Amino acid sequence: MKLTETHRHALQDILQWRRDVRHFLTDPIPAETLERLRAAMALAPSVGNARPWRVLQVTTPALRQAVIANFEAANKDAGTIYTGEKRTAYNALKLAGLRDAPVHLAVFTEETPDEGHGLGRQTMPEMLRYSTVAAIHTLWLAARAENLGLGWVSILDPGGVERILDVPDSWTLTGYLCLGKAKFDDDTPLLAQKKWQKNTPTTWQDI
Amino acid sequence: MKLTETHRHALQDILQWRRDVRHFLTDPIPAETLERLRAAMALAPSVGNARPWRVLQVTTPALRQAVIANFEAANKDAGTIYTGEKRTAYNALKLAGLRDAPVHLAVFTEETPDEGHGLGRQTMPEMLRYSTVAAIHTLWLAARAENLGLGWVSILDPGGVERILDVPDSWTLTGYLCLGKAKFDDDTPLLAQKKWQKNTPTTWQDI
Numbered sequence: 001m002k003l004t005e006t007h008r009h010a011l012q013d014i015l016q017w018r019r020d021v022r023h024f025l026t027d028p029i030p031a032e033t034l035e036r037l038r039a040a041m042a043l044a045p046s047v048g049n050a051r052p053w054r055v056l057q058v059t060t061p062a063l064r065q066a067v068i069a070n071f072e073a074a075n076k077d078a079g080t081i082y083t084g085e086k087r088t089a090y091n092a093l094k095l096a097g098l099r100d101a102p103v104h105l106a107v108f109t110e111e112t113p114d115e116g117h118g119l120g121r122q123t124m125p126e127m128l129r130y131s132t133v134a135a136i137h138t139l140w141l142a143a144r145a146e147n148l149g150l151g152w153v154s155i156l157d158p159g160g161v162e163r164i165l166d167v168p169d170s171w172t173l174t175g176y177l178c179l180g181k182a183k184f185d186d187d188t189p190l191l192a193q194k195k196w197q198k199n200t201p202t203t204w205q206d207i
Numbered sequence: 208m209k210l211t212e213t214h215r216h217a218l219q220d221i222l223q224w225r226r227d228v229r230h231f232l233t234d235p236i237p238a239e240t241l242e243r244l245r246a247a248m249a250l251a252p253s254v255g256n257a258r259p260w261r262v263l264q265v266t267t268p269a270l271r272q273a274v275i276a277n278f279e280a281a282n283k284d285a286g287t288i289y290t291g292e293k294r295t296a297y298n299a300l301k302l303a304g305l306r307d308a309p310v311h312l313a314v315f316t317e318e319t320p321d322e323g324h325g326l327g328r329q330t331m332p333e334m335l336r337y338s339t340v341a342a343i344h345t346l347w348l349a350a351r352a353e354n355l356g357l358g359w360v361s362i363l364d365p366g367g368v369e370r371i372l373d374v375p376d377s378w379t380l381t382g383y384l385c386l387g388k389a390k391f392d393d394d395t396p397l398l399a400q401k402k403w404q405k406n407t408p409t410t411w412q413d414i
Contacts, residue, residue, distance in 0.1 A: 001220060001224045001392060001394070002354060003220060003221065003224070003351065003352050003353075003354055006213065006217060007217045007220060007221055007352045008349075008352040008353065010213060010214045010217030010218065011217065011218065011221060011247075011348060011349060011352045012247070013208060013210060013214060014210065014214055014218060015247060015250040015251075015345060015349075016250055017208045017210070018250070018252070020252055034411070038409065038410075038411050040218075040219070040222060041409065042406075042409045043222040043223055043225070044222075044344075045225070045227055045344070045347065045359070047361060048398065048403075048404055049396045049398040049399055049403070049404040049405075049406065050404065051406070051407055051409055053409065054412075055409075055410075055411040055412070056411075056412055056413075056414045057411050057412070057413050057414065058414055059413050059414065060414060063414060074329075074330050077329070077330075078325075078326075078329045078330070081325060081329070082324075086324065090326070093326075095326075095327070105411070106414075115404055115407055116398075116404050117289075117293065117403065117404065118285075118288060119285075119297070119300075119302075119398070119403065119404070120302070120361045120362055121361065122281070122284070122285045122288070122362070123281050123284075123285070123361070123362060123363060123364050123365065124361045124362075124363070124365060126336070127361045129333070129337075130336075130337075130340045130381075130382075133337045133340040133341060133344075134340060134341075134343075134344040136341075137251075137252070137340075137341040137344045137345070138222060138344070140252065141218060141348075142215075142218060142222075144210065145210050145214045145215040145218045146210075146215065147209060147210055152252070154254060154327045154328065154330070154331045154334045155327060155329070155330060156330060156331070157330050158330065158331060165414060174337075175337075185208060185209075187208070189256045191255065191256040191323075191326070192256055196255075196256070196324065196326065197255055197256040197257065197322055197323050197324065197326070198256075199249075199256065199258070200258055200322055202245065202248065202249045202258055202260065202262075203245075203262070204241070204245050204262040204263070204264050204312070205261075205262070205263055205264070206263075206264050206266050207263045207264065207265055207266065207267060207270060207313075207372060
C-alpha cells in the first residue's frame with residue numbers, strides 16, 4: 001500500500017502529542033475501545049513473529065492496591081539518591097497515575113516461547129523483551145489516536161509485581177501501564193515543563 | 208490536540224503495512240528524508256526524558272563489510288540448532304538485507320547518561336534500553352509513512368559490532384537497522400507467509 005502525506009502528517013501529530021501521562025480522569029474506557037487497542041498492539045513487530053507479550057488487565061482492588069504500595073516504596077527509595085534542591089524537586093514530581101487511571105495493564109514477556117522457534121534471538125535474547133516494548137509503544141500510539149493517555153510506571157520492584165500477580169515463572173515484567181483519559185494535553189514532556197530534564201539534541205553521526 | 212478518525216485510520220494503515228524488510232532496492236535515501244526520520248525519532252518516549260539513543264550511520268564500506276561478516280557468522284551458528292526440515296527451512300530464509308540496503312544505522316544505548324538524573328530507572332535500569340527500542344520503533348513507523356522499509360538485524364554478536372564501530376564503553380548495541388525502499392509491500396509478516404511462524408492470537412486477561 002502506498003501511503004500518503006495524510007499518513008505522514010497524522011503520524012507526526014500522534015507522535016508530537018503523545019505524552020507519558022500521570023494525570024488521569026477516572027472515566028471508564030469502553031470495552032470496544034480496549035479491543036481496538038489490543039488489536040493494534042497485535043500489529044507490533046516481534047522477533048521470529050513470536051508475539052511474546054502477555055497482558056494482564058488488573059481490576060481486583062486488592063491487587064491494584066498492592067501494586068500502588070510497591071510503587072510508593074520504590075519511589076521513596078528512589079528519592080534518597082538526591083540531595084538539596086534536586087530532592088525537593090523529585091519529591092514534587094507526580095510520577096504515576098495509578099490511583100486515578102481506570103485501566104491498569106501489567107505487560108509481561110514470555111521468555112521461553114515456542115513461537116518463533118528461537119529465530120533471531122540466539123545472540124540477542126533480549127529481542128523478546130524488545131518485542132514487548134515495541135508492542136507497548138504501539139499500544140501507546142494507538143491509545144493517543146483514540147484521545148487516551150498512557151503512563152509507563154517503571155518505579156517498581158518488578159519481581160514484587162510478578163509475585164503480587166502470581167504469574168508463571170517464565171514471565172518477566174516489561175512494563176506496568178496506566179491507561180485512561182488524560183486530564184490535559186501537551187506537546188512537551190512533563191519533565192521538560194517541570195525543568196527536571198530539557199529536551200537534548202539527538203544527532204546521527206556518519207562513520 | 209484532539210485527534211480524529213483520520214489519525215486513527217492513518218495509524219492503522221501504517222501499523223498494518225509495516226514489515227520487517229529484508230529485500231531492498233539500492234536507491235539512495237535523500238538527506239532531507241533522513242533528517243525527517245531523525246526528527247520523528249526524537250519524539251519517542253524516554254525514561255526521565257533522557258533520550259539515550261546514539262545513532263551511527265555506517266557508510267564506510269570496510270565497516271559495512273565487517274558487520275556483514277559478523278551477521279553471516281552468527282547466522283551460520285544460529286542454523287545449527289535446527290535439524291531436518293526446520294534446518295532446510297531456516298537456511299532458505301533471507302534474514303537480513305545488509306548488502307542492498309542503502310542506509311545502515313547502528314543504534315546504541317548510552318547506559319550512563321547524565322540526562323534524566325537517574326529518574327525512573329533505579330529499579331528497572333533496562334528502561335534506558337527500552338527507551339532506545341521505542342525510538343527504533345518510532346523510526347520504523349515514520350519510515351513506513353515515507354514508503355520506506357526498515358529491517359532490524361538481531362542475528363549479530365553485539366559485542367563484535369561495538370568493537371567494529373569502536374564505540375565508547377558506555378554504549379551498548381540495541382539494534383542494527385537496514386533502511387531503504389522495499390522491493391515489495393505486504394500486510395502479512397514474511398515469517399508467516401513462509402510458514403515459519405503463523406500469527407498467534409494475543410489475548411488480554413483480567414485479573
